[in-house]
Amino acid sequence: MTKMIEKAPYTSIAKIYDYLMEDVDYKIWMDLIEEIFAHFKTEPKTILELGCGTGSICVELESRGYKMTGIDLAAEMIDFAKTKSDSVNFQVGDMRNFSFEEKFDSALCLFDSINYVHTLEEISQVLDKTYEVLKEGGIFIFDISTEVNSIQNFNGYYEADQFEGFEYTFESFYLRSDKMHLNQITVEHPDFAETYIEKHYQKVYKTEELQEILEKSKFEILGVFDGFEIEEATKESARVNFVLRKK
Numbered sequence: 001m002t003k004m005i006e007k008a009p010y011t012s013i014a015k016i017y018d019y020l021m022e023d024v025d026y027k028i029w030m031d032l033i034e035e036i037f038a039h040f041k042t043e044p045k046t047i048l049e050l051g052c053g054t055g056s057i058c059v060e061l062e063s064r065g066y067k068m069t070g071i072d073l074a075a076e077m078i079d080f081a082k083t084k085s086d087s088v089n090f091q092v093g094d095m096r097n098f099s100f101e102e103k104f105d106s107a108l109c110l111f112d113s114i115n116y117v118h119t120l121e122e123i124s125q126v127l128d129k130t131y132e133v134l135k136e137g138g139i140f141i142f143d144i145s146t147e148v149n150s151i152q153n154f155n156g157y158y159e160a161d162q163f164e165g166f167e168y169t170f171e172s173f174y175l176r177s178d179k180m181h182l183n184q185i186t187v188e189h190p191d192f193a194e195t196y197i198e199k200h201y202q203k204v205y206k207t208e209e210l211q212e213i214l215e216k217s218k219f220e221i222l223g224v225f226d227g228f229e230i231e232e233a234t235k236e237s238a239r240v241n242f243v244l245r246k247k
């Protein structure tokens, strides 16, 4: 059996992340984000994205005229993002502890990025830090992947593929008693001497427990929507968008 070396999340997969996400339609997704802006009659010009990964959302929104800044914990993801745009301000940063002198009109944290923040205490830190860097009236939209998504769409999911010299496997498990979702990804790549494995643990939060934290935060809650439309989230929602405003 091939020896596998464990790597931190989003380090070895940075080079293949966009291939893994090739079925994700960021255009349609950003149409929804713009609809949410319009719904709340806000017209942001500057946007900060937390957990921007390889920058697909930043690049898409930049093409629509927004001035984008993106931070991500993984330097490898930021390095790749920088190859996609010279004008987005991409920086390595931790959403639990960051600051900017600039104040932004809006902030986003999308595609499960906040599920990587594993405690409610740390979620509160993300909220506080984001609040500090927003202008008054600024909108913060973040999403979560829910237990419905873990159970119905991903538990037991497996895929394997190869493309342009690299190979990967992707396995997904819901660790129900820990309320944790585990994605295991192995990568063989011509640039790597060994096969790498990454274990991604995503905390599966209940919508209600996040709502409780949000009610205690400085933000005003504008909406808790299903992830795919501007309709209130239900028990069947696989993704939920939280829309907050800085008072």
Ligand SMILES: C[S@@+](CC[C@H](N)C(=O)[O-])C[C@H]1O[C@@H](n2cnc3c(N)ncnc32)[C@H](O)[C@@H]1O
Residues within 6 Å of the ligand: 009, 010, 021, 050, 051, 052, 053, 054, 055, 056, 057, 071, 072, 073, 074, 077, 093, 094, 095, 096, 110, 111, 112, 113, 116, 117
């Ligand atoms: C599923 S990816 C989403 C990336 C991007 N938003 C997209 O839509 O393609 C989650 C990202 O969150 C980042 N992340 C996880 N924890 C983080 C933290 N504490 N601070 C900043 N980024 C973090 C990961 O490095 C990863 O790039």
